[in-house]
Amino acid sequence: MxxxxxxxxxxxxxxxxxxxxxxxxxxxxxxxFDKIIDGNAEYIELFCRSLDIPNIYSSTExxxxxxxxxxxxxxxxxxxxxxxxxxxxxxxxxxxxECISYIQLAxxxxxxxxxxxxxxxGLQQILDDILAFWGLADDMxxxxxxxxxxKTGKRVERLDLYARLKRPRTDILREVSRxxxxxxxxxxxxxxxxxxxxxxxxxxxxxxxxxxxxxVDGLVII
Amino acid sequence: xxxxxxxxQHTEAINELLARYGVKFGxxxxxxxxxxxxxxxxxxxxxxxxxxxxxxHGLKQRVTALNCFIxxxxxxxKIIRDQVVPEEFVFDSPGYLHQCEGQKPPRGIWxxxxxxxxxxxxxxxWFILEDNLRVPSGASYPMIARELCRRASPKTFQTNGVxxxxxxxxxxxxxxDYVNTGGCTxxxxxxxxxxxxFEHSYLAEKTGAHLVSGSELTVEDGYLWFNGYDGQKExxxxxxxxxxxxxxxxxxxxxxxxxxxxxxxxxxRQGHVALMNAPGNGVADDKGIYYFVPKMIxxxxxxxPILNNAPTYLPFYKDDMKYVLDHFDNLVLKDVAEAGxxxxxxxxxxxxxxxxxxxxxxxxxxxxxxxxxVIDFLDLDIMDNGKPxxxxxxxxxxxxxxxxxxxxxxxxxxFSRNPDSFIVNSSQGGGFKDTWVLSH
Numbered sequence: 001m002x003x004x005x006x007x008x009x010x011x012x013x014x015x016x017x018x019x020x021x022x023x024x025x026x027x028x029x030x031x032x033f034d035k036i037i038d039g040n041a042e043y044i045e046l047f048c049r050s051l052d053i054p055n056i057y058s059s060t061e062x063x064x065x066x067x068x069x070x071x072x073x074x075x076x077x078x079x080x081x082x083x084x085x086x087x088x089x090x091x092x093x094x095x096x097x098e099c100i101s102y103i104q105l106a107x108x109x110x111x112x113x114x115x116x117x118x119x120x121x122g123l124q125q126i127l128d129d130i131l132a133f134w135g136l137a138d139d140m141x142x143x144x145x146x147x148x149x150x151k152t153g154k155r156v157e158r159l160d161l162y163a164r165l166k167r168p169r170t171d172i173l174r175e176v177s178r179x180x181x182x183x184x185x186x187x188x189x190x191x192x193x194x195x196x197x198x199x200x201x202x203x204x205x206x207x208x209x210x211x212x213x214x215x216v217d218g219l220v221i222i
Numbered sequence: 223x224x225x226x227x228x229x230x231q232h233t234e235a236i237n238e239l240l241a242r243y244g245v246k247f248g249x250x251x252x253x254x255x256x257x258x259x260x261x262x263x264x265x266x267x268x269x270x271x272x273x274x275x276x277x278x279h280g281l282k283q284r285v286t287a288l289n290c291f292i293x294x295x296x297x298x299x300k301i302i303r304d305q306v307v308p309e310e311f312v313f314d315s316p317g318y319l320h321q322c323e324g325q326k327p328p329r330g331i332w333x334x335x336x337x338x339x340x341x342x343x344x345x346x347x348w349f350i351l352e353d354n355l356r357v358p359s360g361a362s363y364p365m366i367a368r369e370l371c372r373r374a375s376p377k378t379f380q381t382n383g384v385x386x387x388x389x390x391x392x393x394x395x396x397x398x399d400y401v402n403t404g405g406c407t408x409x410x411x412x413x414x415x416x417x418x419x420f421e422h423s424y425l426a427e428k429t430g431a432h433l434v435s436g437s438e439l440t441v442e443d444g445y446l447w448f449n450g451y452d453g454q455k456e457x458x459x460x461x462x463x464x465x466x467x468x469x470x471x472x473x474x475x476x477x478x479x480x481x482x483x484x485x486x487x488x489x490x491r492q493g494h495v496a497l498m499n500a501p502g503n504g505v506a507d508d509k510g511i512y513y514f515v516p517k518m519i520x521x522x523x524x525x526x527p528i529l530n531n532a533p534t535y536l537p538f539y540k541d542d543m544k545y546v547l548d549h550f551d552n553l554v555l556k557d558v559a560e561a562g563x564x565x566x567x568x569x570x571x572x573x574x575x576x577x578x579x580x581x582x583x584x585x586x587x588x589x590x591x592x593x594x595x596v597i598d599f600l601d602l603d604i605m606d607n608g609k610p611x612x613x614x615x616x617x618x619x620x621x622x623x624x625x626x627x628x629x630x631x632x633x634x635x636x637f638s639r640n641p642d643s644f645i646v647n648s649s650q651g652g653g654f655k656d657t658w659v660l661s662h
Contacts, residue, residue: 003456090414101242101243101244187452
C-alpha cells in the first residue's frame with residue numbers, strides 16, 4: 001500500500017460521497033418527477049423534506065431547472081457533480097485519467113442539457129457515466145486502499161441518504177453490512193464501536209434512523 | 223511522402239477525446255479563473271530524420287553550454303572575468319539568485335528539462351527564439367494528442383514511419399531517477415488553479431510520482447518528507463517542482479509564499495534532495511542572456527554553434543542601440559522580464575506616439591529590452607472551417623538531461639489562430655499540433 005496524503009485521503013473519500021450523492025439523488029428525482037408529470041406537485045415538498053434540503057422552488061419548472069442544473073444552488077445535482085469533479089481532477093495520479101474521464105463526461109452532459117424539457121434523457125447518461133466511473137475505479141485502481149476509500153465514501157453517503165429517506169430495514173441492513181466490510185479494508189481512522197452500534201441499530205425491529213445518521217456523519221475522521 | 227488526410231478527417235473526434243480527458247489550461251480573465259480546452263489541429267508538423275538529427279546535435283550542444291554557464295555563474299564566474307558576458311546581464315537578471323552562490327546541485331545538473339523554442343524560416347533554416355529553463359511546460363499536450371491520434375487513425379501511423387513519442391514519461395522518469403538522492407519522487411504543484419495544472423497531474427500519473435502541494439511536504443532532520451494520512455512518511459529524493467524559484471521556500475526566498483516548503487532550499491543545499499529544475503537556473507533563460515548563448519558555446523565547448531539565434535541586438539551596447547533606432551520599424555522588441563507572449567511589440571505596428579514613448583523607455587532602461595529581426599516564419603497549414611489555411615507556428619523542443627542530454631523525438635508545435643499574429647501562446651488564443659519526427 002503506497003502512502004496517500006491527508007489531502008488526497010479526504011478528496012478520495014468525498015469523491016466517493018459526491019458521486020454517490022449525484023447517483024442516488026438523480027434516481028430519487030426521477031421517481032418524484034414521474035409523479036409530478038401527473039400533476040402531483042406536492043411531491044416537490046415531499047422530496048425536499050425527505051432529503052432535508054430547503055424547498056426553494058416556486059413551480060414545477062423551477063424545481064426541474066434549479067434542482068438539477070443551477071450551479072448557484074448548493075443542493076442541486078449540478079453542484080454535487082461539480083464537487084465530485086473538483087475532487088476527481090486533483091486525483092489523477094491516484095485514480096488515473098480513464099476514471100476521471102467519466103466524471104468529466106458527466107459534467108459535459110450536465111452542461112449540454114441545461115434547460116432541457118426532457119431532463120431524464122441527459123440524467124440517464126450521467127447515471128451511466130457514474131456507473132462507468134465506479135466500474136473503472138474497481139477495475140483499474142491498483143491500490144486497494146485508494147479503491148476502498150472511494151467506496152467507503154460511497155457507502156457512507158448511501159447509508160446517510162437511506163437513513164434520511166427512512167428506507168426499509170432490509171436496505172439499511174444491507175448498507176451497514178457493505179460499509180462495515182469496506183471501511184475495514186482502508187487505513188481510515190474510525191471507531192469499531194461505531195460500526196458495532198450501527199449493526200445493532202440496523203438489526204433492531206424498529207429502525208432508529210436519527211441515531212444511524214448521527215453515527216454515520218461522524219464515523220470517519222479525516 | 224507522408225499522408226495525413228485520413229488523420230485530419232478525425233480532427234473533431236480527437237478534440238472530443240482531448241476534452242474527455244480534461245486536456246485544458248487555466249486562465250485568469252478579469253480576476254476570474256477559467257479552464258479552456260487547448261484547440262488541437264490534426265495536421266502535424268513533420269520533421270524528417272535528417273532534420274531531426276541536425277536539431278538533435280544543435281540542441282544538445284546548446285543545453286550543455288547553458289548548463290556549463292549556470293555552474294560557472296554560481297561558481298568561478300570565469301565567463302564574466304574573461305569578459306565574454308557582462309556582469310550587468312548576470313547580476314541584474316531576475317533569474318539570478320544570490321542564494322545559489324557556491325551551490326552544486328545533484329550530479330551537477332541545473333536544467334533537467336529544457337524547453338527550447340525554435341522557428342523555421344521560409345528557407346527552412348531553424349532559429350532559436352528562446353531558451354526556457356525554469357519550468358518549461360507543454361510536453362504533456364503532444365504526448366496525449368499522439369495517443370488519441372493513434373486511436374483515431376491507426377492507419378496513418380502504420381504507413382507514415384512516425385517515431386513514437388509516447389516515451390516522454392519514461393525519459394522524464396529516468397531524469398528524475400538519475401538525480402534522486404534516495405527517496406520517492408514528487409511533482410510539486412502550486413495547485414489546481416495554475417494554468418498548467420492538467421500537465422502537472424498528467425505527468426505525475428504517467429511517471430508514477432506523487433502529485434503534491436507544499437502542505438503535504440515537511441522538512442525534518444535535514445531531509446524532506448512526504449506525509450501520509452495515517453502518520454506514515456516517506457523520504458523524498460526528487461522534487462519535480464512546477465512552482466517558480468521565488469515561491470519554493472518562504473525562509474530562503476519570498477517570505478510571503480504560502481505554497482512553498484520552509485527550509486526546502488536548505489535540504490537541497492545539503493544535497494539531500496534534488497530539485498528539478500534547479501533553483502537559480504533562470505539566470506540562463508533571461509532574454510538578455512540569450513544573446514550570449516552562441517558565445518557561451520564557443521567559450522565552454524570550443525565549438526561553433528550548430529543552431530543560430532534569431533538576429534538579436536542589445537540596446538545596452540551603443541552600436542546595437544543605434545541599429546535598433548535606425549531600423550525600429552523592422553524589429554520586434556521584447557521585454558526581458560516578460561514571458562508567455564507578453565511584453566512583445568512590433569516596431570511596425572506602433573503608432574507614432576507609442577513609438578516615441580517606447581524609445582524614451584528604451585533609452586532610459588536599455589538593459590530591459592532586446593530587439594530581434596522579424597523572421598518570416600515558415601507558415602504551417604491548419605484546418606479552418608474545413609479548409610487549410612496558413613498560420614504562424616513555433617516549435618518547443620524538449621531536452622532532458624540525465625547522464626547525457628536526450629532530445630525528445632517530438633515537441634510542442636503551437637500556432638496562432640489569428641492570421642495577422644505572430645503570437646502563438648495558448649494564453650493568447652493559440653492552438654497546438656503534434657510534432658512528428660520521421661524514422662526516415
